[in-house]
Amino acid sequence: MAVSDYQLIEAWQEVLRLSKLQAGQTVTLLTSSTTHPQTMQCAQIAAQSMGAIVNRLDLLPVNAEKALSRDSLAYLGTTPLTGNEAAIAALKASDLVLDLMTLLFSPEQIDILKSGTKILLAVEPPEILVRTVPTEADRARVTAAAALIKAAKEMSITSPAGTNLRCPLGEFPAIREYGFVDDPGRWDHWPSGFVLTWPNELGTNGTIVIDKGDILLPQKKYSTEQIILTVENGYATKIEGGIEAELLDEYMKTFNDPEGYAISHIGWGLQPRAHWSTLGLYSRENTIGMDARAFEGNFLFSLGPNNEAGGNRTTACHIDIPLRHCTVSLDGRAVVRDGKVLDGGVGEYE
């Protein structure tokens, strides 16, 4: 359902307040041809109403001739900032960048954050943004979960469908996504409300069963049959099943890059205002599927790059696969059991 400008301006004002925007600071809206006009307009008004100096930097789209999907998270690596020193300079000189076009997983994003600039990604449609305005409680819950990851040496995941995966931890940080940017140099994504990390390089082994009703992104579909991934030394070495497995593998083969089969981030959803059924109510062009990624109690794993976490693996192929009904444990301590988050992420021993 459509939202009014007033509602969206209020939502942006709350997110900017949580992001500690101060009067006199510089906010630059990063836009492109896919930016939602109401989001841009209301973000501009909200930032100016709080006394910020507001700029807009509009960048030309890239990768059209290479990407098969229009989803901004499907084809990674080069962005309109690649080689664009003037644009990067403007963003580094800003206190806060509202990314309304998607820089995620780009070397440029990492470089801009290092300068202390904060970046908040927000590309879901206005009504999803208004439904998932972040809260301090989201931040507290995600932070508690991240602390558990930081202390753990292994994440293990099982499910009734047959998932049985072991991920050694320790080489990469825990990433908190709670929807606002309250520290210099922080990146976040509104909507969100989940925690993730990367397994130690080459260390993940086991089986992942994508069950019927689990979600494939950027395909933006519920799988209609089981897809079975065999994971050996950090890479999906087999993708087995029926037509769904064949289609997933065919898509991944179009990148012609073995790095696309690497296990990327792993974690679980903590957002009670995100819903599994949302994806079925939107056309593919109108959402990037954040409800599925943030869904409370999912196990979200990803295939592809790890540069976002400080790794050196980049690949354009990025696939996010949130699963339901999994049990996620850290050093044997369940934090999610059968798809239910245990007590705010602070689990109990099995």
Ligand SMILES: O=c1ccc(O)c[nH]1
């Ligand atoms: O917010 C996001 C979105 C996609 C992704 O792969 C990670 N985090």
